[in-house]
Amino acid sequence: MKKKFAYLFFLPWLTLTIQAQQLSYNLAMTKPHTHYFEVETKFEALPANVIKRGYVDFKMPVWAPGSYLVREFAKNVEGETAKDLAGNVLKIEKITKNTWRVFTGKATGALFSYQVYAFEISVRTSFLDASHGFVSPSGVFVFPDGFANLAATVQIKPFKDWQEISTSLEPVGSNKWIRRSPNYDLLADSPIEIGNHRIFEFKAANIPHRFAMYGTTVYDETRIKRDVTKIVEVSTKIFGEHPCKDYTFIVHNLGSGSGGLEHTNSTVLGVNRNAYSSEGSYLGFLSLVAHEYFHLWNVKRLRPAALGPFDYDNENYTRQLWVAEGFTAYYDNLIVRRAGFTDEAGYLRDLAGNINEHENSPGSAVQSIAEASFDAWIKYYRRNENSANNSVSYYGSGARVASVLDLEILHASQAQKSLDDVMRLLYNEYYKKLDRGFTEEEFKKAVETVAGKNLDEFFAKHVYDTEKINYNQYLAYAGLQLNVMPEKTMTLGATLADENGRIMVKGLRKGAAGYEHGLNVNDEIIALNGFRLTSGAAVQSSVAGRRPGEKIALTIVRDGLLQTLDIPLAASGAANYFIVPVSSPSPAQKAVYDKWVGNK
8 A cells, every 4th residue: 555545643743753763674585495484574763652661562464455355374474583683582472363572671672583484376375485485465574563654674585596576666776685665554565576587578658567477388478568558558548647656567377276466566466377378368368467457546546445544453344345346357358348359249248247147146146246345254255165155256246237337327428428437536536636445425426426317226226235137228228138048958056076986066056956955065976866977977967858847866975874865857047148239229329339348
């Protein structure tokens, strides 16, 4: 976060006192194959009130901003020691799960040292091995409680033959291994890549950009520069300005896994190393870039009120992740369309995909997108076999609502305004003018202002409740319609996995035949109507061609006991949704459509 978000309530005299303090970190990695970062935190020139009380509390965040799950980073900390500036040992007492109290006595400064085990490769967790080091700062660096607004320096001591460092933190002088941050919020939001990765640079929207490419992969550097430049320029045009001095992409090219995490002046992307080898997978890479880059405005600056300044000790609740993430998911498709990477048909397929995801989830009748946002901490990041039956994704489900609101605005304004105008209004009013996040009421008011109409009913039904959207009402504004093809094939409604020669039930769709007639997750399927089955595919094909209501005898093993379930078959209840143009759109519909999909 920007420094101006942090602790604005200090009196001038107290601010001067705090600015006199000095905070610095040393980060070493002498044995990277053991996966331990070695951290030394130095807090010098302790203020008089701290010396008087005789201790400093050092805290480590429990979560990484942008990833809404308490991850308990302190679990990876060990080997804590403390000394005063003269080298005398100081007593340490751990007082909460993520707080270490260092008893300083009359000392004027403290050195708190520890090791961090880092061996979870993801965009939100730190990782160290013989090939590189990745620092996700909220899980590596502690901060002195009450002094999160202190400026700090970070000195990196790379492993012996590592030559490169990539981070958005500014260097101190000409030494690239020493970086500085104006406060802990920005430090926590500035990941660091260390090793011998490939770096290439380019300018886009008149801003220097750099890629740090870790991992063995083959890619076309010229093409990436050209295509990412288009994404940068399309994104910047939405808001009318670029908020950064420079921007860093840290890309981990790996054998599996994908994802991204936004930061104030950078992003971390996890990409399959083969992502650049085909047009389809490369488009997925560009969509990921567009998503995380759009966060540069939406979330990192324009944001729900709960998302900054942060409480690093606890969950930071908001009912607006459907805006923070859902709108960003909507715009990543829109940006790649506007940049010319997808055609109109591809864009409509992406839009229909969001509708398919939501409407085919039984959880869409249970959890609103506002509730999904609030419960991200306990549901979205802790999914289980029943999650599809009781919850929705604020990403795809939020993107679906964003598309409908965009069409509503386009229609109401006769194609003169769009959701872009809402984003600009919010950015200028709450980030630039008021320097704070927006409330739920303020967000709704902004949409209504641009749309020129009251949206109480829409928000009540489709944001805070689970009533189905009449998609054709909104699609008709653009000369489109939604066609629905119900699934007619018979199915158990079970997700099956082949495990060591066994057919295991991993999930069940609420309302489907298996769910309603006694099949359980973790059951092993043995036979159907007395015939042995050897794979999940065999189960599905044995069921698919049967008649509605036809009973089957399914032999299973549950808790080591054989059982037979009599199950009358039915279709799953799912459907395929797709968007098609009407045969003769009116001039008004064509104007909305062209503006929407980026034809002009």
